[in-house]
Amino acid sequence: MTVKLFPWMGIVLLVILLLGPAVAQPQPLGFVLDTEAFRKVEAEAIAQDLRSIGINVEVRVWERTALLDRIRAGERQAYLTDWGSAYFDPFDLAVPKLKTKDRGNYSFYSNPEVDRLLEVGSTGTDDKRRKEAYFRVQEILFRDAPWIFGYYKDEVQAASKAIENWEPSMDSRINLHDVRITKGSVIVVALNTNSIITLDPAMHRDRKTETVIRNIFDGLVTRTTKDRVVPELATEWKQTSPTTYEFKLRRGVVFHNGDPLTADDVVFTFERVLREGAIGGQSSPRKGLLGPLQKVEKVDDTTVRFVLEKPFPVFLQALVHFQIVPKRYVEQVGDNTFSERPVGTGPFRFVGGTLDSRIVLQRFDRYYGGSPALPPVGPAPAAGAIFRMLPEPATRLAALKAGEVHIVEDVPIDLVPDLKRDPGVQVKTTQGTRVYAVELNNSRPPFNDVRVRRALNYAVNWDAILKSVYRGHAHRLATAFLPSGFGFNTNLKPYPFDPERAKRLLREAGYAVK
Amino acid sequence: MPRAQEAMRGIVILRRVLATIPLMLGVAVVVFVIMRAIPGDPVDIIIGQGGTATQQELDLLRREFHLDRPLHEQLMLFLGDLSRGDLGLSFVKRRPVASILLEALPATIELAMASLFLSVLFGIPLGIYAAVRQSSLVDRISMAGAFLGISMPPFWLGIVAILLLSVRLGWFPTSGRVSLGVLLEPVTGFYLLDSVLTGNWAALWDVLRHLFLPALTLSVGIMAVVARVMRSSMIEVLRENYVTTARAKGLHERTVVLRHALRNALIPTITVVGLQMGVLLGGNMVVETVFGWPGMGRLVVAAIFSRDYPVIQGGVMLYTFIFVIVNLMVDVLYTYINPRVQL
Numbered sequence: 001m002t003v004k005l006f007p008w009m010g011i012v013l014l015v016i017l018l019l020g021p022a023v024a025q026p027q028p029l030g031f032v033l034d035t036e037a038f039r040k041v042e043a044e045a046i047a048q049d050l051r052s053i054g055i056n057v058e059v060r061v062w063e064r065t066a067l068l069d070r071i072r073a074g075e076r077q078a079y080l081t082d083w084g085s086a087y088f089d090p091f092d093l094a095v096p097k098l099k100t101k102d103r104g105n106y107s108f109y110s111n112p113e114v115d116r117l118l119e120v121g122s123t124g125t126d127d128k129r130r131k132e133a134y135f136r137v138q139e140i141l142f143r144d145a146p147w148i149f150g151y152y153k154d155e156v157q158a159a160s161k162a163i164e165n166w167e168p169s170m171d172s173r174i175n176l177h178d179v180r181i182t183k184g185s186v187i188v189v190a191l192n193t194n195s196i197i198t199l200d201p202a203m204h205r206d207r208k209t210e211t212v213i214r215n216i217f218d219g220l221v222t223r224t225t226k227d228r229v230v231p232e233l234a235t236e237w238k239q240t241s242p243t244t245y246e247f248k249l250r251r252g253v254v255f256h257n258g259d260p261l262t263a264d265d266v267v268f269t270f271e272r273v274l275r276e277g278a279i280g281g282q283s284s285p286r287k288g289l290l291g292p293l294q295k296v297e298k299v300d301d302t303t304v305r306f307v308l309e310k311p312f313p314v315f316l317q318a319l320v321h322f323q324i325v326p327k328r329y330v331e332q333v334g335d336n337t338f339s340e341r342p343v344g345t346g347p348f349r350f351v352g353g354t355l356d357s358r359i360v361l362q363r364f365d366r367y368y369g370g371s372p373a374l375p376p377v378g379p380a381p382a383a384g385a386i387f388r389m390l391p392e393p394a395t396r397l398a399a400l401k402a403g404e405v406h407i408v409e410d411v412p413i414d415l416v417p418d419l420k421r422d423p424g425v426q427v428k429t430t431q432g433t434r435v436y437a438v439e440l441n442n443s444r445p446p447f448n449d450v451r452v453r454r455a456l457n458y459a460v461n462w463d464a465i466l467k468s469v470y471r472g473h474a475h476r477l478a479t480a481f482l483p484s485g486f487g488f489n490t491n492l493k494p495y496p497f498d499p500e501r502a503k504r505l506l507r508e509a510g511y512a513v514k
Numbered sequence: 515m516p517r518a519q520e521a522m523r524g525i526v527i528l529r530r531v532l533a534t535i536p537l538m539l540g541v542a543v544v545v546f547v548i549m550r551a552i553p554g555d556p557v558d559i560i561i562g563q564g565g566t567a568t569q570q571e572l573d574l575l576r577r578e579f580h581l582d583r584p585l586h587e588q589l590m591l592f593l594g595d596l597s598r599g600d601l602g603l604s605f606v607k608r609r610p611v612a613s614i615l616l617e618a619l620p621a622t623i624e625l626a627m628a629s630l631f632l633s634v635l636f637g638i639p640l641g642i643y644a645a646v647r648q649s650s651l652v653d654r655i656s657m658a659g660a661f662l663g664i665s666m667p668p669f670w671l672g673i674v675a676i677l678l679l680s681v682r683l684g685w686f687p688t689s690g691r692v693s694l695g696v697l698l699e700p701v702t703g704f705y706l707l708d709s710v711l712t713g714n715w716a717a718l719w720d721v722l723r724h725l726f727l728p729a730l731t732l733s734v735g736i737m738a739v740v741a742r743v744m745r746s747s748m749i750e751v752l753r754e755n756y757v758t759t760a761r762a763k764g765l766h767e768r769t770v771v772l773r774h775a776l777r778n779a780l781i782p783t784i785t786v787v788g789l790q791m792g793v794l795l796g797g798n799m800v801v802e803t804v805f806g807w808p809g810m811g812r813l814v815v816a817a818i819f820s821r822d823y824p825v826i827q828g829g830v831m832l833y834t835f836i837f838v839i840v841n842l843m844v845d846v847l848y849t850y851i852n853p854r855v856q857l
Contacts, residue, residue, distance in 0.1 A: 065819075086566070194813070198608070205561045282578060283578055285560055289566045336609075355607075388806065391806070392805075395676060395688060395806055398673075402687075
């Protein structure tokens with residue numbers, strides 16, 4: 001029996017061997033593209049481009065946190081994500097996003113050379129070498145294509161024509177000290193938030209909250225509307241070693257309650273953030289922003305020394321986000337009362353209001369004048385300022401048109417043309433500091449193959465998508481670095497839209513294409 | 515009503531108020547478990563989604579919020595605090611949850627009452643009229659209008675109202691609870707009440723103007739429901755024998771409808787109004803967002819997105835309490851409208 005069957009089996013085997021390669025024809029690439037609801041239109045457009053070269057893409061919409069959980073667990077394949085940078089340096093962008101196993105590395109990208117260069121860039125002491133390292137990282141990233149590289153958006157703000165000397169800042173701060181108003185004397189700002197979190201500079205991690213706080217409080221240094229750090233409460237500083245900075249304080253500065261600013265206030269401010277449980281038994285959520293800062297010491301009444309554990313090239317950028325609080329007052333009234341009735345050295349003093357509706361501020365007449373680098377210097381031209389919490393964009397713009405508010409942040413891009421037609425309104429834009437991209441899971445097929453990742457970068461017609469979805473208010477990026485950040489490599493141009501090249505790469509990787 | 519019956523009623527009401535306590539506890543525990551079962555870590559949302567957070571920092575805050583403990587320990591801590599009347603601290607705002615909720619509640623109650631007032635004021639007469647003039651042109655128009663009212667999304671309606679009545683015509687302010695120049699001494703947090711208590715009539719007028727558009731937006735849908743329910747129950751009651759009797763006595767039709775039929779026809783309407791009130795007092799996130807109204811809806815939805823567990827738990831317990839109390843009030847109201855109804 002078995003002997004009789006044998007020739008048959010041999011023939012069957014032969015047929016399989018001969019036809020095998022023909023039967024196992026290349027299959028098309030297929031995957032699920034995950035997105036949050038606010039980028040669904042964009043995700044569909046990307047999927048459309050990919051389908052047109054024969055890739056099977058299904059778009060799935062998620063809630064942000066739920067999606068991030070699944071991404072981190074390595075369960076997803078490709079996802080539209082975004083990541084903000086506050087320090088104008090890849091330190092808080094490329095490092096967490098692309099260093100092996102770093103907290104924001106959702107693509108599971110790992111390249112020892114990139115790790116080494118990012119370390120040089122983010123902890124080096126020589127800016128030239130840091131820059132070279134970052135340049136090199138961008139070249140490698142471009143080649144490795146761990147993501148479908150995306151874009152950054154413009155931030156659009158609008159103001160009444162009665163507002164003068166106003167410019168949106170890249171760090172999304174709204175600095176009212178320098179702004180003049182020609183109709184009335186109180187500037188009303190509409191913020192895009194349900195509620196700011198607190199008025200205690202040490203107890204939040206929120207840009208809207210910081211915008212209000214920075215009009216009440218000043219820091220040692222501040223930032224121009226771009227990325228340059230300039231003196232504010234400090235007149236000058238010097239770096240005495242790679243890990244030590246000394247700041248000279250401005251003389252004659254007083255808090256809103258009349259107390260003079262001294263080195264003790266500065267030390268107290270930073271100890272409140274650094275020490276565990278320092279704020280009524282609770283810890284500040286801002287400690288991480290100070291990186292390796294170890295201690296702050298008073299040298300004399302107007303000199304303060306900061307000691308770091310290791311070099312931290314973005315230290316000055318970090319200090320912009322820390323406002324000095326009055327030691328004597330906080331100790332006297334307690335942390336709770338301080339957050340309800342804040343006292344700072346800023347251009348406006350707190351009058352009243354609630355966090356979820358509006359905060360009313362009045363000009364502080366004994367203000368020292370603010371940063372000499374940001375004219376005008378002196379008390380604020382406006383007699384007062386009010387921040388209103390208006391989370392709905394249509395309402396913010398309606399309030400602007402009705403003359404109830406004067407400055408509006410986060411104008412949706414599709415409402416810009418209508419606003420530009422309004423003769424009483426001025427619209428201004430600045431570069432956003434958030435990177436939007438499609439991250440790919442580099443740790444497993446199909447995206448562990450660089451040919452596939454590069455193919456996708458060629459296959460998406462970003463220019464068309466950005467034009468139709470963001471009306472020219474979004475700009476492509478060659479890699480994961482922002483032009484506003486330190487060490488941006490201008491030599492690299494984004495991947496061109498080249499579906500033929502994409503198909504070729506996919507075919508090489510063994511996939512069927514259209 | 516006899517004394518004994520009055521006392522009985524008091525006892526029943528008290529018993530039902532006390533019965534909310536285990537109910538609230540049960541709901542709080544369910545929410546406690548659900549919130550921890552859904553993905554997302556509060557500490558991660560507060561500080562982790564930026565490039566500068568460190569692991570030590572994340573661990574420290576998790577420890578401070580007791581999120582490092584096993585679930586049953588967290589639950590015990592929560593229940594322990596609760597037994598002392600402490601709802602805990604908000605993870606995000608780091609302030610007592612109770613005071614956060616109590617700050618948002620007056621704005622929500624004020625808006626809910628105003629929109630309920632508008633819905634009843636227009637909905638009930640409309641329903642009665644449509645029932646009496648059944649199949650007339652007025653009936654058809656008002657019922658078509660009611661259908662439209664139910665179908666119109668408040669989000670859209672609110673924005674259209676703002677653009678038309680505030681921006682174009684300038685009759686009402688676009689948003690907020692009171693004008694920036696109006697100084698209002700806070701007493702209760704209910705701005706209408708506060709302006710009356712302080713005798714500040716300019717403020718009262720200003721507050722009313724601010725209240726009108728959001729209240730109208732919120733009331734359109736409810737008004738429509740009230741009118742439809744009122745109409746159908748009135749039609750039913752008008753077919754009853756006692757109505758025929760009243761008519762046979764030669765009473766004026768107005769008296770028949772308003773004196774004899776209305777009382778009975780009101781019962782289903784009140785049920786509906788009560789249910790709507792429970793929903794309204796939860797705060798309407800959409801209308802609050804559109805009109806920059808700092809109420810409960812916005813607060814709790816924001817807390818859900820940031821996984822601010824203590825605020826969500828406290829908020830849901832407050833909702834439960836409000837809902838039960840409103841239902842109780844509706845039941846008590848029945849007994850006054852129709853004495854044959856017993857609690």
